[in-house]
Amino acid sequence: MMFMHRGSLQYWQKRRAQKRLPRLRNKPRGMEAPGMGNLIAFKVATGRVAMIDDRVPNAKQLEVSRACTLLEAPSMFIYGIRLYSKDQLTGYRTASTEILDKASAQKLGIKKVKRDESKIPEMKQKLKDFSDVTALIAGSPRGLATGQHHFNKFESVVGGKTNEEKFDFIASRIGKEISFQDFFKPGEYIDVASITKGKGWRGVIKRFGVARVSHKATQKIRHVGTLGPFKPGKVLYSVPQAGQTGFNYRIEQNKRILKIGSKIDAGALTPASGFLNYGALKNSYIIVDGSVPGPSKRLVRIRKSITNINAKGGIKEPKINNVMF
16 A cells, blocks of 8 residues: 655645744743843855764763754844733733834834833833733844845743833843844754745645656546545545645744854855855854754744753753864
């Protein structure tokens, strides 16, 4: 009996992503200290890294070669605070109030600002009426080799034990720039959210890996043998059919940060001819263990590990001997 590989039903439907910004629906666990839950970066290239193997306690400190991905971080700044209230009837939370920095809002093209930074002391007295506090962040890819010029606005959860602690943390940094070095460390495990490479409209063989029909078939060759039985008189959703392939939301968990470099070190890492399909590094960068979905110049969202794997074994900075791109 022949079994056909039809993909994972976990990712059904295989529809096209609606936005370039990857979505994050779950919060990281164990964020008791104040800090940002997720930031953005751009994929540059993939390569190899030679490092000392320290994945298990009884490792023999041998040098291993592993695949890695280079990401470049844009300049980011906090432009606002978002307050959530919980509906007593349905239990759902809704974004009810926003406090924006007037100078940052003008830079982003936001014309109407109902509450600016002068309302922060007033809204702090009303924190009991809200259930959660998040930060509004904007990333500027200008100056990078991505070819993009518009701001990427996104929302980030904030660590803290109480809403007052979260509110004070954001209020002290509103209108100011932030960086990866402030909230992430080398050796820390993270989750990476991105959009895969788009393949366009593809048939069932390319989309699901279905085997070609026998050469004795009287009609088509590159199609499924049957769409289903006579009864029930309908085609089930699990039957492989042609459609959109790629450009889907994907999240990969527990990726290890191997290195976080500054803007000064970017020139030494860049090849003489620049990175293929990208260009030269011009800002701070992050080297992540393994692969990251999507092609070069793809927007990537980096989140604290949702499984809180860093609390199990601690954060150990890896010993890197060489990096090759």
